[in-house]
Amino acid sequence: MNGEGCAEGLRVYDPAFLNTAVVKSQVSYVDGERGILLYRGYRIEDLLKHSNYLEVAYLLIYGELPDKLQAAGWEKQIMTHTYLHVKVNDLMKSFNYDAHPMGMFISSIAALSTFHPEANPSLAGANIFLQDVKLCNKQFKRIIGKATTLAANAYRHRIGREFNSPQNGLGYTENFLCMLDCLGEADYRPHPVLVDALDKLFIIHAEHEMNCSTTAMRLIGSSLVDPYSAISGAAAALYGPLHGGANEAVVHMLEEIGSVENIPDFIAQVKNREKKLMGFGHRVYKNFDPRASLVRDVLYKVFEVCGQEPLMKVAVALEQAALNDDYFVSRRLYPNVDFYSGLIYKAMGFPTDFFPLLFAIPRISGWLAHWNEMLADPDLKIWRPRQVYTGEAARPFVPMSERP
Ligand code: ACO
Numbered sequence: 001m002n003g004e005g006c007a008e009g010l011r012v013y014d015p016a017f018l019n020t021a022v023v024k025s026q027v028s029y030v031d032g033e034r035g036i037l038l039y040r041g042y043r044i045e046d047l048l049k050h051s052n053y054l055e056v057a058y059l060l061i062y063g064e065l066p067d068k069l070q071a072a073g074w075e076k077q078i079m080t081h082t083y084l085h086v087k088v089n090d091l092m093k094s095f096n097y098d099a100h101p102m103g104m105f106i107s108s109i110a111a112l113s114t115f116h117p118e119a120n121p122s123l124a125g126a127n128i129f130l131q132d133v134k135l136c137n138k139q140f141k142r143i144i145g146k147a148t149t150l151a152a153n154a155y156r157h158r159i160g161r162e163f164n165s166p167q168n169g170l171g172y173t174e175n176f177l178c179m180l181d182c183l184g185e186a187d188y189r190p191h192p193v194l195v196d197a198l199d200k201l202f203i204i205h206a207e208h209e210m211n212c213s214t215t216a217m218r219l220i221g222s223s224l225v226d227p228y229s230a231i232s233g234a235a236a237a238l239y240g241p242l243h244g245g246a247n248e249a250v251v252h253m254l255e256e257i258g259s260v261e262n263i264p265d266f267i268a269q270v271k272n273r274e275k276k277l278m279g280f281g282h283r284v285y286k287n288f289d290p291r292a293s294l295v296r297d298v299l300y301k302v303f304e305v306c307g308q309e310p311l312m313k314v315a316v317a318l319e320q321a322a323l324n325d326d327y328f329v330s331r332r333l334y335p336n337v338d339f340y341s342g343l344i345y346k347a348m349g350f351p352t353d354f355f356p357l358l359f360a361i362p363r364i365s366g367w368l369a370h371w372n373e374m375l376a377d378p379d380l381k382i383w384r385p386r387q388v389y390t391g392e393a394a395r396p397f398v399p400m401s402e403r404p
Contacts, residue, residue, distance in 0.1 A: 011386050011388065013388050017142050017215075018369070020285075021210075022210065022215070022218075022383070023210065023218065023370075023374075025209065025210075025370065026040070026063065026370045026373065027039070027040065027060060027207060027209065027366070027370055027372060027373060028040070028060075028207045028208065028209045028284070028366070029286050030042075030209050031208070031284060032196050032282070032284035032285045032286050032287075032401075033287060034287070035084065035287055035288045035289065035290045036143075036290065037062055037209055037290050038210070038289065039056065039059060039086050039206070040059050040060065040063055040064070041310075042059070042065075044203070044204065044290060044291070044294065044399075045264040045294070047202055047203055048204070048294060049198055049329075050198055051065075051203065051228040052070075052171075052173075053172060053173060053202035053206065053362060053365075053397060054074060054075050054078060054139065054144075054171075054172050055071055055074075055201050055367070056202075056203050056206050057144060057206065057362075058071065058208050059364035059370075060069070060206060060365050060366055060368075060369040061140055061198075061350065061365060061368055061369045061372055067238075068168030069099070069341070070262065074141075075171075075172065077141045077170045077173070078141045078143075078145045079145065079153065079166070079169075079170075079172065079173065080143045080147060081141045081142045081144075081145030081146060081170060081397065082148065082166035082168065083146075083149070083165070083166060084146060084150065084153070085115050086148050087115075088111060088112065088115065088150075088265075088316070089109075089153065089163055089375075090110060091108060091111055091158055092104060092108055092150070092153045092154065093259045093342045094171040095107075095157060095183055096212060097157075097158075097160060098158070099154075099157070099158070099354075101151070101158060101173060101237075101240045101353055101354050101357045102157060102235065102238075102245075102356045102357055102360070104150075104154040104157065105150055105151060105154050105235060105357055106232050106235045106236050106239065107232070108150050108153075108154075109143075109146075109147070109150060109231050109232045109235065110228060110229055110232035111228075112142075112143075112146065112228040112229035113229050116226075118135065118227070119135065119138075119139050119226050119227060119228070120225075120226040121224040121225070121226065122288075126224075127224055127375055127380065128377055129256065129349075129375045130168075130376065130378075134281075136340055136372065136375070138252070139227050140368050140372075142220065143227060143228070143364060143368065144338060144364060144365060144368070147218055147361050147364050148166075148172065148175065148176040148179065148361060149166055149179065150175060151176070151357050151360075151361055151377050152164065152179035152180050152185045154357060155350075155351075155354055155357075156179075158351065158353075158354070159250040162180075163179075164178070164179045164181055165179075165332070165367045166179060168264075170384065171195070171199075172199075172286065173195050173198050174189075174190060174195045175197040176198075176361070177190035177194065177195060177198065177211050178190065179279075182399060185319035191305050193217050193301055193302070193304070193305045194302065194305060194306075196301075197298050197301055197344065197348075198348075198358075200294075200298050201295070201298060201341060201344065201358070202361065202362035203362070204291050204294055204295060204298075204337065204362075205291075205337070205341075205358075205359050205363055206360045206362045206363065206365050206366050206386055207363070207365065207366030207369065208366065209365075210383075211243065212237045212242075212243045213234040213235070213236070213237040213238040213243060213244065213363065213367065214234065214363075214366060214367055214370050215237075216233050216234045216236070216237035216372055217231065217233070217367040217370055218370055219373070220233040220369075221371045221375070222374065222381070222382045223381055223382055224382075227368070229373060230367075230371060231364060231367055231368075232297050233271050238356065238359060238360055239279065239356055239360075244338075244356045244359040244360060244363070245356045246279055246336070246360075247279070247337035247338040247341045247342040247345070247355040247356065247359060248342065248343045248352050248353060248355045248356055249278040249279075249338075250278045250279040250339055250343075251311065251342040251343070251346055252278075252312040252352065252399070252403075253266075253277075253278045253279075254315055254318070254343075255307050255311065256363075257318065258314070259313055259342045260314055260316065260317045261286050261328050262315060263314070263318050263321050265322070266318070267318075267322065267325060267327075270327075271327050277318075277328070277333070277339070277342075279335055279336055279342075280322060280328065280333045280334065280335055280336065280339065281331075281333040281334075282334070282336045285336065285388050286332040287332070287334045288334045288335075289334060289335065289337055291307060291336070292334070292336055292337055292339055292340065295337060295339075295340045295341050295344070296340050299312075299340050299343060299347075300346060302344050302348060303347060306348060306349070307347070308347070309346050309347040310341045311343060311346070312343055315323055315339070315340065315343060319335055332380035333377045338359075342355050343361075345358055349399070352364055357389075
């Protein structure tokens with residue numbers, strides 16, 4: 001890290017925030033050396049075993065596990081917020097038939113701010129959520145509730161089908177799968193193992209401290225913009241292939257490799273820096289990503305119902321080749337959460353470009369938890385980092401008539 005002296009005092013130059021902590025947070029804890037992940041102090045492994053996604057979302061946002069009454073009320077209210085305004089449906093119908101689902105989601109969730117202007121602090125010019133807890137709580141339920149309907153609409157639009165209405169009486173994840181209605185059956189009910197698998201993946205993806213998209217959520221939110229616009233910005237950050245878009249990129253990579261014999265050639269290209277091994281490496285985890293092994297457990301359960309995804313053979317051989325290669329070992333590159341999640345989604349029949357959206361839906365609870373923590377901070381300030389200017393000093397303007 002370099003310290004740059006300047007007229008206004010000492011400035012720290014830390015590109016990509018490699019060494020900068022920008023918040024004090026109680027939401028989650030990552031121990032990158034020992035591969036530990038805690039949500040509000042609870043081990044991710046315990047939450048997977050004993051909890052469900054909506055309960056985890058409550059825990060992340062409010063800091064404590066709900067009691068029975070709170071859990072029931074939370075789920076009921078979220079499910080009553082799953083409906084979209086007919087004009088939001090119309091908006092989604094206006095996208096090109098081949099629009100990327102994340103593009104549709106990012107735009108549509110931003111559009112929700114125009115339907116709920118009461119949640120726009122910029123109109124009041126103040127942090128209205130600090131004073132009005134009820135208003136704040138309503139946004140959590142509305143955003144979590146509507147996220148699955150927006151995602152299902154994006155999916156249905158992409159396959160050229162009518163949108164399905166949410167069914168309040170179902171659980172959050174089951175309702176989501178029903179709205180997708182992958183099989184096109186009138187009374188479609190997803191296999192309970194698949195509902196459970198997706199719910200577990202939602203827990204695994206719900207939160208991960210100051211990753212790129214959560215940082216975006218806090219940065220955008222620090223301007224006191226409405227939460228729909230901030231979530232849209234966070235989702236845009238997640239969309240990139242180095243972050244949540246990696247699950248889609250992994251499957252493209254495995255398809256490109258095609259078969260086990262082609263792995264040595266692919267590894268050679270990675271070492272020549274022509275390609276990246278997608279789904280490998282992490283800024284914080286340097287021994288293993290605990291989420292990767294949890295995803296692998298889910299994967300075998302899904303394969304029992306859906307059959308083994310043929311690309312699995314290539315994935316396992318690629319992982320083994322990388323784990324035994326000094327290039328990856330010396331750089332401490334291991335499979336991350338995205339290496340195997342795409343194979344689960346593929347086995348379940350989701351189109352590849354839908355994968356990042358399956359990451360975005362649960363990460364919304366993590367983004368909202370950070371947004372809530374940030375807004376409750378009486379010392380909240382707008383985020384505004386500084387730069388080290390390396391451009392021209394002030395110079396005289398040359399009018400066009402005097403230029404060659
Ligand atoms: N394939 C090949 N080489 C890699 C990879 C990779 N996936 N990841 C890192 N490296 C190399 C870098 O080239 C660098 O080598 P060098 O020191 O010789 O220049 C070294 O390992 C260190 O990597 P950095 O890029 O400095 O690591 P950083 O912390 O900046 O990046 C990241 C982390 C973005 C996750 C990176 O590992 C990557 O691009 N991985 C592939 C994309 C991916 O899977 N993203 C999902 C991450 S998990 C998530 O966001 C949910």
